[in-house]
Amino acid sequence: MLLCEDVGLKPYVCDVKFGVHSFRAIASKFAKDRNHTYFANVALEANRKLGGASHTLDAHKLGFIPGCKTVVVCVDVTHPSPGSSTNASSGAAIVASIDQNLTQWPAELCTQAVFQKMISRLDELLKSRLKLWAKQHRRSVSPEDVLIYHDAVLEGQ
Structure with a gap:
């Protein structure tokens, strides 16, 4: 996970150039007093990028x-x-x-x-x-x- 303030080339370099899964979280948003929904969404994104499953079917x-x-x-x-x-x-x-x-x-x-x-x-x-x-x-x-x-x-x- 990249905590940054700008879009920049960091996700591109990780994902495209080196083939390393990454996602970006805006540091100022991450540092704010957030409810559990925000952090749950960040966790779901991390899980998805790491190849995990956020849901399954019977x-x-x-x-x-x-x-x-x-x-x-x-x-x-x-x-x-x-x-x-x-x-x-x-x-x-x-x-x-x-x-x-x-x-x-x-x-x-x-x-x-x-x-x-x-x-x-x-x-x-x-x-x-x-x-x-x-x-x-x-x-x-x-x-x-x-x-x-x-x-x-x-x-x-």
Whole structure:
């Protein structure tokens, strides 16, 4: 945990350059007289960054999902709101479960043509999540099942 007053490059250097998980807490906010909710949120963030689970699901109620055979994926596209810059683009995102308890969901984002509903790089984004899943499970093969959630699936996707 970095206690600092400025954003600076400290989180970037830790997370990106050296691959060390870090998170930043503003020293002045940390030093103030806070209630337990603030410190609970800081503890949850530290737990998440260290690979811990802040919640779990009852594996017996998940049907075929538990274990190391299924990856759950969610994809979505968001578009600029009215009044946005004329240079604004749409954003596409994907998250996928990488652990058997469905507690870790790394994301990947990309931009695409404004108001384009079909995710132009869906194959690339999905491959990156499947590779991450395989790495997490120390496997060279993809999961047996892929369950994809998407709020509006277009023909051809």
